[in-house]
Amino acid sequence: MSPSTAAPTADYEYVPVRIPPGTDRGSAAVQLSLHAEYGGWELSTVRLHADGTRKVTLRRRRTTGRVPLPRPAL
Numbered sequence: 001m002s003p004s005t006a007a008p009t010a011d012y013e014y015v016p017v018r019i020p021p022g023t024d025r026g027s028a029a030v031q032l033s034l035h036a037e038y039g040g041w042e043l044s045t046v047r048l049h050a051d052g053t054r055k056v057t058l059r060r061r062r063t064t065g066r067v068p069l070p071r072p073a074l
Helices: 025-039
Strands: 012-019 042-048 054-061
Touching (some): 012 025, 025 042, 025 054
Antiparallel strands (some): 012 054
């Protein structure tokens, strides 16, 4: 089973992020790096569509008993 079709597990939470067409690769990398650095997210999947849209899925380990970290703005 590929990671993109795998069911989310109880150990991770997932969030989709859409990066619009026309966003250069460097800017997309910076945006995702900020989510990783300050939100605790890691890259799960990236799909580049013909129109230039990137559909990214981020994941992070679920935390119990802590204040939840912010989710990325969509």
